[in-house]
Structures are given as structure tokens and as C-alpha cells.
Amino acid sequence: MKNFYLTTAIDYANGSPHLGHAYEKILADVIARTKRLSGTKTKFVTGLDEHGQKVQQGAEAEGIAPLTRCDRIAEEFKEMLQKLGISHDDYIRTTEDRHKRVVCELLQNLYDAGDIYQDDYEGFYSTRAEQFLQEKDKVDGEWPEIFGEVTRIREKNYFFKLSKYQEWLIEHIQNTEGFILPEFRKSQVLEFLKEPLNDLCISRPAERLSWGIPLPFDPEYVTYVWFDALVNYVTAAGYGTDEFEENWPADVHVIGKDILAPPHAVYWPIMLQASNLALPRQILAHGWWTTSGAKMSKSTGETVSPLALADQYGADAFRFFVMREMTVGQDAEFSLERFSSRYKGELGNDLGNLVSRLIHMCHQYFDGIAPEQELQEDLEKNLQTRWNEACSKTLEHFNSFQFQLGLEETVGFVRAINKYADERAPWKLAKSDTAQDQKALATSLATMLEGLRLANELLAPVMPGTHAKICQCLGQEPAEIWSGRLDWGERLARVELGQKMILFPRD
Numbered sequence: 001m002k003n004f005y006l007t008t009a010i011d012y013a014n015g016s017p018h019l020g021h022a023y024e025k026i027l028a029d030v031i032a033r034t035k036r037l038s039g040t041k042t043k044f045v046t047g048l049d050e051h052g053q054k055v056q057q058g059a060e061a062e063g064i065a066p067l068t069r070c071d072r073i074a075e076e077f078k079e080m081l082q083k084l085g086i087s088h089d090d091y092i093r094t095t096e097d098r099h100k101r102v103v104c105e106l107l108q109n110l111y112d113a114g115d116i117y118q119d120d121y122e123g124f125y126s127t128r129a130e131q132f133l134q135e136k137d138k139v140d141g142e143w144p145e146i147f148g149e150v151t152r153i154r155e156k157n158y159f160f161k162l163s164k165y166q167e168w169l170i171e172h173i174q175n176t177e178g179f180i181l182p183e184f185r186k187s188q189v190l191e192f193l194k195e196p197l198n199d200l201c202i203s204r205p206a207e208r209l210s211w212g213i214p215l216p217f218d219p220e221y222v223t224y225v226w227f228d229a230l231v232n233y234v235t236a237a238g239y240g241t242d243e244f245e246e247n248w249p250a251d252v253h254v255i256g257k258d259i260l261a262p263p264h265a266v267y268w269p270i271m272l273q274a275s276n277l278a279l280p281r282q283i284l285a286h287g288w289w290t291t292s293g294a295k296m297s298k299s300t301g302e303t304v305s306p307l308a309l310a311d312q313y314g315a316d317a318f319r320f321f322v323m324r325e326m327t328v329g330q331d332a333e334f335s336l337e338r339f340s341s342r343y344k345g346e347l348g349n350d351l352g353n354l355v356s357r358l359i360h361m362c363h364q365y366f367d368g369i370a371p372e373q374e375l376q377e378d379l380e381k382n383l384q385t386r387w388n389e390a391c392s393k394t395l396e397h398f399n400s401f402q403f404q405l406g407l408e409e410t411v412g413f414v415r416a417i418n419k420y421a422d423e424r425a426p427w428k429l430a431k432s433d434t435a436q437d438q439k440a441l442a443t444s445l446a447t448m449l450e451g452l453r454l455a456n457e458l459l460a461p462v463m464p465g466t467h468a469k470i471c472q473c474l475g476q477e478p479a480e481i482w483s484g485r486l487d488w489g490e491r492l493a494r495v496e497l498g499q500k501m502i503l504f505p506r507d
């Protein structure tokens with residue numbers, strides 16, 4: 001059976017990880033975990049993009065070899081993944097031999113097929129953007145700041161025939177529903193494709209840039225950036241080995257909106273089509289985290305260290321925040337106030353308090369053994385109906401990558417359990433010794449335990465650590481697959497519960 005194969009962008013090895021990188025990996029991780037919990041075999045890959053001028057220059061400035069610098073940055077990124085609880089199955093680095101082999105094989109095939117050719121290039125070049133420029137890139141007759149120093153150069157280079165595939169690509173995008181997500185990005189890509197495509201320059205002379213992959217048909221040149229980086233997706237899928245069929249085509253490439261068009265929505269499908277490889281099923285482009293409206297990036301200096309936040313509040317609170325706060329595809333503004341308000345409100349008050357007071361009452365009134373539900377009145381029936389709705393809506397939203405809406409449903413259900421608790425008021429029932437009140441007391445705690453057990457199932461992909469802790473409180477094993485665990489039923493009756501925990505402490 002084919003794996004659900006999903007990837008993230010591979011991060012540039014030219015700086016430390018920040019919130020933008022962290023968010024994307026969490027988003028992909030939540031998708032991967034949701035798939036696994038739904039019983040789908042999944043392969044999830046992320047990695048590092050290591051070649052290029054900036055990496056070479058960064059290493060020169062430090063007086064070390066580029067690979068030494070990349071090794072250090074790879075460690076930093078891997079540490080971030082580990083701290084954030086990312087469950088990737090593979091970490092691909094573009095300096096690995098397995099990757100260079102695949103890049104060379106694809107390049108050679110395209111060269112032999114006549115889709116890569118050599119030509120003279122004369123024009124403007126921006127070292128900062130590592131990009132050839134055209135007059136149309138000027139704004140009011142000037143080169144915009146982002147290009148830094150622009151020089152005129154003339155050199156021979158290798159080009160990939162993008163233009164030959166333009167009409168085919170337009171048709172593919174128009175006819176393939178869900179290929180580009182969110183939907184509104186599709187029209188932006190089609191808009192981009194209205195202009196004739198220039199063929200893509202895929203090489204640099206090795207004397208100018210040595211930190212790339214030598215072209216198999218001309219070692220005087222190297223390839224780097226897109227032709228190198230995009231290929232990581234097929235390398236990690238096991239191109240050239242038996243495993244490839246189990247993984248390819250990719251089910252989802254998770255990327256940021258800045259690298260949708262042209263790289264992922266234009267270069268990549270054309271590279272695959274020209275190489276006779278199947279196209280990915282979906283490309284999911286998320287938005288940017290901004291601070292004061294500007295994209296958070298290394299060059300603006302406005303970055304939030306995901307590790308510092310995760311260290312302070314725990315990885316799960318951080319994961320919950322980014323998934324709850326950002327509408328996938330749109331930008332979101334990061335602020336510590338927003339973080340703190342979600343932390344105190346939805347995590348601390350709604351979920352954390354429910355867990356601690358419920359487990360406390362179970363120990364106080366039933367010696368830590370989950371009671372049985374002895375009554376089935378409107379209050380219980382209503383909560384169960386509420387669960388059925390919340391569960392199906394959450395799953396629907398999760399499956400369409402709308403995690404913020406899914407979490408809203410789940411949190412809404414947690415609030416419904418708290419409301420139920422206020423209505424039944426077990427702390428009052430406990431003071432009465434009539435048989436009816438004792439039944440109501442057992443029922444109220446049993447119902448709340450069942451509600452919490454279920455809500456906790458839906459939190460598993462987003463907060464795996466918290467899920468496991470709540471399972472411990474409930475005397476349960478954490479979920480590996482959901483099968484059957486999402487149905488309302490008396491799964492906890494007579495179970496020995498764990499000790500109460502403070503899940504989201506106030507600082």
C-alpha cells in the first residue's frame with residue numbers, strides 16, 4: 001500500500017531557525033500525526049537546503065569550510081525539531097551523496113532528452129538574491145533594495161526549457177482540483193503564467209560558485225538552489241530504489257507562500273513532467289508570521305525564537321498556539337500577548353482546570369477509581385450529541401487542513417464539558433447522601449471523564465505530549481490509532497485513574 005507521503009520546504013542553511021520555520025514543521029507534523037492516527041501509513045520528510053552563494057559566503061566569513069558550517073546549522077535545526085516534537089521519518093540534507101546522485105541522474109536525463117541546453121547569457125545579476133534580473137524587475141527605473149548590488153555580467157550557462165511546457169502546465173493547474181491550496185493561490189499562479197515563461201538558468205560557473213553540485217555533463221559548472229533543492233522530494237522518496245513506488249507521488253508538499261510561484265507551482269511540476277515522473281497531488285502554501293505587519297525573517301532581525309518559547313511554556317503550548325492562531329494560507333501577526341491569552345484561557349482555564357479538578361474529585365469521592373454512569377438524563381444526552389457534532393466537524397476541518405477551525409470545535413467541546421460540570425455541580429452533590437444525588441454524582445464524573453477522554457483524542461496530533469499526560473491521568477495508553485476511540489462509550493468505568501496534574505502552570 002502506498003504511503004501518504006508529505007514533505008516540508010527544506011530550510012536554507014544560512015541562519016538559525018525562527019518561528020516561520022518552526023510553524024511549517026509543526027503544521028506538517030500535525031498533518032502527519034492526523035494521518036497516522038486515522039490509520040494511514042505515512043512518510044513525513046523534512047530537511048536542509050545547503051548549497052548556494054550565501055552559504056559559501058557565510059562559511060568564508062567565518063573562515064571555515066561550507067560543510068562544517070552546514071553541519072552546525074543542521075544540528076541547530078534538528079534540535080528545534082526534537083524540541084518541538086516533530087515526528088519526521090527522514091531528514092534530508094542536500095549535501096548527502098544519495099541526493100547528489102539523484103540530481104545528477106535527473107540532469108543527465110533531461111540533458112540527453114534535449115530539455116537542458118547551453119546558451120550565452122548577458123544581463124543583470126544580483127548577488128544578494130543569487131538571481132539574474134530583467135529590466136522589468138526595476139521599480140521606477142531603479143533596482144529595488146532587496147537585490148543589493150546589481151552588476152552586468154556575460155557568461156555561458158545551462159538552461160532548462162520551461163517554456164516548452166507552459167501550455168501543458170496551465171491546463172494541469174486549471175483541471176486539477178486541489179492541486180494548489182488554498183484555492184485563491186491557484187488564480188495567482190495562473191496569473192503568473194499569463195506572461196511567457198523564460199527558460200530557467202540552472203547553472204553557475206564553478207569558478208564563481210563552487211558550493212553546488214557539479215553538472216554530470218560539464219564539471220566546469222555547478223547547479224544549486226531550485227534544481228538542487230526541489231529534487232530533495234524525490235531523493236527522500238527513494239528515487240532509484242524499490243521504496244520509490246511506495247512513496248511517490250507526494251501527497252502534500254507543505255511550503256510557504258513565498259516559494260509557491262514560480263518554484264513549487266511552476267519549476268517543480270515542469271521538472272517532473274519532463275522527467276516522466278508523476279506530479280504531487282497537492283501543494284499547500286501557508287502564509288507568513290509577521291511582527292508589526294512585516295515578514296519575520298533573518299534579514300529584518302525581527303525573529304521570535306521558537307525554542308525560547310517552547311522552553312518557557314512547553315512545546316505543546318507553542319504547537320497549540322501556532323495551529324490555533326493561524327488560518328492556514330493567511331498571514332498571522334505574532335505577539336506575546338496573543339500567546340499568553342491563549343495559554344491562560346483555552347489551555348489553562350478551559351483544559352488544564354478541567355483535568356485537575358476532575359481528577360481531584362475522582363480521588364476525593366471515589367478513591368481514584370472512575371465511577372460508572374448511572375443516569376442518562378438530558379444533560380448527559382446533550383453533551384453526547386455535542387460530542388458527535390464537535391468530533392465530525394473537527395475531523396472534517398483537520399482533513400481539509402483547517403486546523404484553527406478544528407481546534408475551535410475541540411476547545412468548544414471542552415467548554416461544553418465545563419458547562420455540564422457547572423450544571424451538575426458534583427461538589428454540591430457530594431455533600432448530599434440521598435441515593436439519587438449519589439447516582440448523579442457518579443454520573444457527572446463518569447460523563448466528564450468520558451468527555452475529557454474524547455476531547456483528548458482530538459488533541460493528540462496537535463499536543464502529543466499533553467495527550468499522553470492526560471491519558472496517564474485517565475489510566476489509559478496514548479492513542480496510536482483512533483479506530484474506535486472516538487466513539488462515546490463507557491471506556492473508563494472502573495479504571496484506576498492517575499494522579500492529578502497541573503498541565504499549564506501559571507508563571
Ligand code: MSP
Binds near residue numbers: 008024231255
Ligand atoms: N530553501 C528554500 C526552500 C527549498 S524547498 C525545496 C527556502 N528556505 S527558507 O529557509 O527560506 O524557508 C523555509 C520555509 O520557511 C519556507 O517554506 C518559507 O516560506 C518558510 N518561512 C520562512 N519565514 C517565514 C515566516 N516568517 N512565516 C512563515 N513561514 C515562513 O525557502
